[in-house]
Each structure stands twice: as C-alpha cells, then as structure tokens.
Amino acid sequence: MEFLQSKESGTSDRSKYKSNGAENNNGAYLVWEDLTVVAQSLKNGTTKKLVSGLSGYAEPDRIMAIMGPSGSGKSTLLDALAGRLSRNTLMTGNILLNGKKAPIDSRDVSYVTQDDYFLGTLSVREILTYSSHLRLPSKMTNNEIDEIVQETIVKMGLQDCAENKIGNWHLRGISTGEKRRLSIGVEILTQPKVLFLDEPTSGLDSASAFFVLLVLNSIAHDGRIVVCSVHQPSGHLFDLFDDLLLLSNGETIYFGDAKLAVKVIPTSSNSQIKLTTDEIKAKLVEKYKDSDISKNMRKRVQELALSEQVEIVSNKSNAGWWKQLWTLSGRSFLNMSRDMGYYWLRTLFYILVSVSAGNLYFNIGLSYQSIVQRAKCDAFVYGFMICLSIGGLPFFLEEFKMLMMMASEIFKLLPDLPKFFWRYPMSYISFASWAIQGQYKNDMIGLDFDPQNPGDTEVKGEEVLQKIFGVELDHSKWCDLLALLVLLVSYRLILLAALKYKEKSLSLLRRLYASHFRQPVKQLMLMKEKFISSKTNQPTP
Ligand SMILES: Nc1ncnc2c1ncn2[C@@H]1O[C@H](COP(=O)(O)OP(=O)(O)OP(=O)(O)O)[C@@H](O)[C@H]1O
Numbered sequence: 001m002e003f004l005q006s007k008e009s010g011t012s013d014r015s016k017y018k019s020n021g022a023e024n025n026n027g028a029y030l031v032w033e034d035l036t037v038v039a040q041s042l043k044n045g046t047t048k049k050l051v052s053g054l055s056g057y058a059e060p061d062r063i064m065a066i067m068g069p070s071g072s073g074k075s076t077l078l079d080a081l082a083g084r085l086s087r088n089t090l091m092t093g094n095i096l097l098n099g100k101k102a103p104i105d106s107r108d109v110s111y112v113t114q115d116d117y118f119l120g121t122l123s124v125r126e127i128l129t130y131s132s133h134l135r136l137p138s139k140m141t142n143n144e145i146d147e148i149v150q151e152t153i154v155k156m157g158l159q160d161c162a163e164n165k166i167g168n169w170h171l172r173g174i175s176t177g178e179k180r181r182l183s184i185g186v187e188i189l190t191q192p193k194v195l196f197l198d199e200p201t202s203g204l205d206s207a208s209a210f211f212v213l214l215v216l217n218s219i220a221h222d223g224r225i226v227v228c229s230v231h232q233p234s235g236h237l238f239d240l241f242d243d244l245l246l247l248s249n250g251e252t253i254y255f256g257d258a259k260l261a262v263k264v265i266p267t268s269s270n271s272q273i274k275l276t277t278d279e280i281k282a283k284l285v286e287k288y289k290d291s292d293i294s295k296n297m298r299k300r301v302q303e304l305a306l307s308e309q310v311e312i313v314s315n316k317s318n319a320g321w322w323k324q325l326w327t328l329s330g331r332s333f334l335n336m337s338r339d340m341g342y343y344w345l346r347t348l349f350y351i352l353v354s355v356s357a358g359n360l361y362f363n364i365g366l367s368y369q370s371i372v373q374r375a376k377c378d379a380f381v382y383g384f385m386i387c388l389s390i391g392g393l394p395f396f397l398e399e400f401k402m403l404m405m406m407a408s409e410i411f412k413l414l415p416d417l418p419k420f421f422w423r424y425p426m427s428y429i430s431f432a433s434w435a436i437q438g439q440y441k442n443d444m445i446g447l448d449f450d451p452q453n454p455g456d457t458e459v460k461g462e463e464v465l466q467k468i469f470g471v472e473l474d475h476s477k478w479c480d481l482l483a484l485l486v487l488l489v490s491y492r493l494i495l496l497a498a499l500k501y502k503e504k505s506l507s508l509l510r511r512l513y514a515s516h517f518r519q520p521v522k523q524l525m526l527m528k529e530k531f532i533s534s535k536t537n538q539p540t541p
Pocket of ligand 1: 039040048050068069071073074075076077086088089231
C-alpha cells in the first residue's frame, strides 16, 4: 500500500508523511530463516556456499551489528536481506517483513553502501532537496519538501555544513564523516522501516565513527530496524549496538544481545592452542548450535514468522516520471554550470581552438593547394570538437593524445568506405559523416579555385567536393545540419529508452539464468547434505 493511500482525508502530504513515519510506532519485524546463499563461478561453473543456514530476526528500536572476520559473509547476508544479491548467486530460505515475504525491491528497505556518490558541486542541502524531489511523491509542495530536508539536516547533525559543497578534484568540500551522514540522510528521507548499512564506519576516524553510530542509534530509536555490518569496532562504538550477529565462514557463532556476547562467547584457552583456526571456528559453530541462545532464537524466529501478517504502510512513493526527468535535468545543468572542468574550461578551449584555427588558416586564398589545406582545417576543427566533447571520460584521455596525433589521417572518403557496415548503415548513423560533409559544403560551395596547371580553367568548389572529396550535392548543407539535430535527439531518446527498459530486460535475463542455474545447484546442495548426514551416521571406529 502506498503511503499516499492514507484513509485520512483532507490531510496534507506532509502530515501523511509524518503519520506514516515510525512515530506511530508501527515498526516492522524482520525475520530470516535458514538462509543459504550459493554462488556459481561464471568461469568454470564451480559453486561456493557464501552463507549457510542463517536464522535470526531484527526488531524495531534496536541497532544490530553484523560482525565477523573478512570474508565471513557479512556483506552477503546484508545483500540477501536487502534483496540485492549479485546475479551469479542463488538464495534459499525465507525473509519475512512483519510475517510477509518481503519483495525483492521492497520499498520499505533502504541500503547505504560503503561508497558515497555525490555530485561535488552541489551543497548538502541541494543534494537532500534533489533526492527528496526524486523520491517523494509528486504531490508534495516545495515547502513540505524543504521542511523534510531541514529536519533531516538537523537529525543528521549537518547544520554546520548544510550550505557547504560536497567537493571534488578542485574544490575542498565536506569531511568523510559528514559525507557518510549525508548518505544516511538521503536514505532516511523516505522514512524506510528497515535501514541496512554496509560498513558505515569504515574509513572514519573514531570521533566521526562515533557520531555516525549516534545518528544511527537515534534513527533506530524512531522505531526503525537498523542493521549494519561493522569491522572491528572500538569498545565505545560496540557499546552503541543493541544486538550482535557474529559470523564465521558464513555460519552464526553468536546471535543475541550485544552486551551479553562478551560473557557467552568462549575466550581462548590453553586447549585451543593446539587446534587449527578452522577447527576452532567449527567448534564455535557447533557450540552455538547446541546453546540455549540458539534454541531461544529459533523459537522467537518461529513466533515472529507465524505472527499475524500486518499490512505494512509504505512511506515511499516515487515522484512521477516527468518530475524525475525534470529534476535530474535541472540537477545536471546546475552541476555542469558549476563544474569548472566540465563546462567553463571546455568553453575556453573551444574559443582558443577557434581563434588558433582561424589564425592558422586566415586568408588561405583560392590556390589549388588551398583545397587540401581547407579540408585539413575542417577535419581538425571537427576532430578537436569531438575530442573535447568526450574528453570527460577518464579512459579517453590516453586515446585523446593518439587521436590528436593522427587527426588528419582518420578520415576516409565516403565512396572509399567498405559498402557493408561502414557505408551502410554506419555512415548514415554517424555524427561525423554528416558534420564533415556539411562543413565541406559550407566552406567550398560557390568558390572558384586556381587550376592545377596554369592556363587550365578554374576549378569550381562543387567539382572539388564531388570529385576530390566524394561528397554528393543532392542535398544542401542545411539538410546535413538537420540530420545532425535528428541524430542528437534520437540518440538521447534511445539512451532514455534503454535506461527505462534496462531493469525489465535484466530481470528477464536473470530469470533465464536462474532457470538454467537453479537445478544443478539444488542437486549439488542435496548431494552435499546427503554426504554429510551419511558421514555423521557412520559408527566411529
Ligand atoms: N557474487 C559472488 N560470487 C562468488 N563469491 C562471492 C560473491 N560474493 C561474495 N563472494 C565470496 O564470499 C565470501 C564472503 O564475502 P562477503 O563480501 O560477504 O564477506 P565480508 O564478511 O563482507 O568480507 P569483508 O569484511 O572483507 O567485506 C568471500 O570469500 C567472497 O569472496
């Protein structure tokens, strides 16, 4: 149910937003039962269990830490719970949100990744405002959105840097800790019931990490579930966690109250010194399985799984398609106009190139040799424009130098192109062929050049175009310009359609992949289980 579908009538979107937040104490319970994730290598088809038979639950008002050594499956468990496992994996088991199977793209779940991606030229307030316009319902007024943004800024403790820019390669911006809090702020704009965070404190100094966890704590105490993976937190950070899930090799070795963990988890003893790390891990897993904590946890999981299915009132309803397009375009233009390297520096280069080329070829005249000089000038100007327009792509910078070295060599006459593919269809859908033809026509039509041999008749520009450059004169330079505009719009529309239908086609591919992959993996898992049970049933010699 969307949050817009509130039964209350006459209330503003802002009040609906508030009433559907966690303030009304309708917090959700998250339960996972016998969760196993298997990955298949795309190279040789071998499979690997990433996490195995995990069960547990997360409650509102509490913050849970998933801990364990590197490679123990923390991120895999978070990804599984958030429904964002990679395509080469298969998950078995149940994930329930308030007793209901959570849909993969559940709108009540937000995920904060380890990396922060923001446009460096925007301020903290602008980032939050644009995100709100993109993710909150179109019906919300600007004032309502500004209010939500201000509340989020205060909640995240970002008041002091609210008007500061994020920062980029030439602009010193906000600190890493502030960026991390901003990432969390962006995710809580939509008031999710469950917030997952992948290593929210990694790369932060202890004061910043402490502040981030304080913020998470206050979010959790708004009636939300907060689950995060953490790597070796210090003592005072650990104290801020309510629950702990400790993993080793993809299996649970502790699940429960974080404060009790220290008392329950066995410390190293002399007898363990002789054991290998794998043996110690196996012992800890076995010990946990047989413990009362594990039995109580399973009982609670069963209770929560069988509890009445409460309809979750979703807080999220994305803005409409047009509003998203408008917001993204506005954000992009603002970023471009502020980014010195992207916009202003490039404009300066365009002017410099135009002035230089104009100077070099000034008063080139109408001698026979000037024909080739003119062609070189046109090709150079066009080549430079192309390079500057795509020079923003980092991987292109190396290629760029190569291209400039051979600028005059890369053009081939249209009639000389291989018919299949390069002539038809490539020359028709290529920006370059229309641009160069238009430029040549603009430069040469109407001119009379000196003949190659003295005494011959003058050479007409039209003749040069047709005979030397293979340019047909069946359409004017304005048609070439029109073709460029059509290509410009068409390519953008194609990209838009590709982005819009990407998800649908990807999910189709995923289904095809799963139907191909599921059967062999299930068989393999069955065989492994049979093998293990036959081994454990064998009498010991
Ligand atoms: N899609 C995948 N395909 C194959 N192997 C994977 C995949 N995802 C994770 N793994 C492997 O599963 C194991 C657990 O990975 P995971 O990222 O969950 O560990 P982690 O505890 O989060 O580690 P870290 O603390 O280093 O981030 C690792 O050995 C990893 O290489």
